[in-house]
Amino acid sequence: MLAAAALLTTTALTGIGFGASPAHAEDEIRIGVIYPLTGAAASTGVELKAAAELAAAIVNKEIPAPPGLVAGIGLPHLNGAKIKLIFGDHQGNPQVGATEAERLITSEKVVALTGAYFSNVTATASQVAERYGVPFLNGESSSASLTQRKFKWFFRTTPHDxxxxxxxxxxxxxxxxxxxxxxxxxxxxxxxxxxxxxxxxxxxxxxxxxxxxxxxxxxxxxxxxxxxxxxxxxxxxxxxxxxxxxxxxxxxxxxxxxxxxxxxxxxxxxxxxxxxxxxxxxxxxxxxxxxxxxxVWALDQAERNPLIKQVNDLMHQRTGVNFNGNSARAFTGIAVLADALDRAGSTKPDAIREALQKTDIPASGLIMPWKGVKFDANGQNELGQGxxxxxxxxxxxxxxxxxxxxxxxxxxxxxxxxx
CATH class of the missing domain: 3.40.50.2300 (Response regulator)
Incomplete structure (x- = not known):
């Protein structure tokens, strides 16, 4: 899996930058994604990356979306723009995660960040995002303190510990x-x-x-x-x-x-x-x-929510593995962020943040067995369940x-x- 992870580097592509105006047709909206792509947790990082890429492919309408899935709407309010995931590898190291967050913001000009699976890395990477005033959507880290810091730019979809x-x-x-x-x-x-x-x-x-x-x-x-x-x-x-x-x-x-x-x-x-x-x-x-x-996720819950099997089938076709709780949350994080981008109709940080604050996604649009996604004043999803x-x-x-x-x-x- 380390060899596979080594192939996960990305080439910077020209796109709209941090603080840009509303996107024009065919623009790329650059989102920074920080995961452990090398090191002891590389196999986990590979699956998280694949799940994020599946969500992006659905948002970009590269593959058909099951009816009702929140990501399937795409970005109609951004004139057909596509999201481009720019990956950073934190290697399981909090300081590397902070450095990668800064690189993605200042050099890659991403409009938002997501990641980082390890709670201690999410803590440092989101501190960087907070300093720069860039939205950070966390899908997988469960340390309760992450949404107790009174951060302005941090949002978390997963339930916490x-x-x-x-x-x-x-x-x-x-x-x-x-x-x-x-x-x-x-x-x-x-x-x-x-x-x-x-x-x-x-x-x-x-x-x-x-x-x-x-x-x-x-x-x-x-x-x-x-x-x-x-x-x-x-x-x-x-x-x-x-x-x-x-x-x-x-x-x-x-x-x-x-x-x-x-x-x-x-x-x-x-x-x-x-x-x-x-x-x-x-x-x-x-x-x-x-x-x-x-x-937070199980394939056998598809009996109650058909989207679970339909999206899992897409994951299995692309990767040969089923979702697990980690990768399903990574998929959901990208889907929720894309929903906010579309409602914002802009790549300006304040507009994205305001859209995240107003998020209200029903259970019927998710692959998670949750009541939906709606953030409280601290950026914590109030509707997650375990x-x-x-x-x-x-x-x-x-x-x-x-x-x-x-x-x-x-x-x-x-x-x-x-x-």
Missing amino acids: DLFVGNFFTFLGDMEKKTGDKLRSVALFNENTLWGNETTKLQVKLAEEQKFTIAEKILYPAKTTQMTSEVQRIKAAAPAVIMQSSYLGDAILSMKTYKELGFSPKMLLANDAGFNDSEFLKTMGKDGEFVISRE IIVQVQGGQYVTVWPFDVATKPVVYPMPAWDGR
Whole structure:
């Protein structure tokens, strides 16, 4: 995947610049997109890039759009202009992300930015956008603090970790009622960047409020190469549930270490990210079964929203892989930004920002199982929702909320020697 990521460089094309007047026919509207295209998370970045490019192709009417999809309207109020995605590679490094944001704004003359998947990179890149007065639409980063900074130019479509972590504890309570089993003993196992640290604080707070016991709490170094001592500590604490926040490499390493040490809790609750990356199941195969994760998207929800399957089919035709929660959010971010550009009828920053503030997209126009997209005063989408999925038979299936579940939860997670 690193080789593939290396091919993802873009050539700067002449287009309208930052602060330009309304677009003329056939103009290119340049949008900066910052993802990890090389480094440990390159495979994730490749999928995010492909999803963004699919959204752009639909907006530009290069491929037919399923009826009702918000991106399918194109840019009629910009006289047939096309969006051009200009990519930046942050390599998983917050400082590189900030540098790429500045390059895209000052050299590539983009009218808006999107990205950056890693919450700590989104934090630095959006600070640059804020300084320059350029709209930044974030589709994938979930650290709650990102929309608590009182920024003027930052908007986020995905729900954040306050909601996701709250869903974890609600789900555990519902499982206790359903099974009659006690799931009050929890281990926290999170990477130590902005995302993992903030998640841990939320988990500690809610565990205390809802009378769960934290049997062990470990913040491990991001991009670690071994987890033996950490997993031994968790195994000794014997929690009923692990709540884990890991990017791809760490998620795979932890599962391999769990198996090596023969550790299998009743439930592993993953905080999306690496556990839902397409490479996770490609690498783990059957050893990735029964992981439970929070999510914002699942293919099996197409029974309730036909757009999910229709757009996923387009993604699969182009890339050979299905959407996952990460890439579906990247697609949605570009679609929402394009909707705002069209309503703005201009590439001026103030006009785009005003259009984003007035966004009101119904659920019927999205591929996400949300109530829609509408931003509050802090730029946070008020209408996003979370679901919980479990790996069953090599697929991520919805298991909670129970009223939208397509499969029952497999519980407890089978021991390694009983699979």
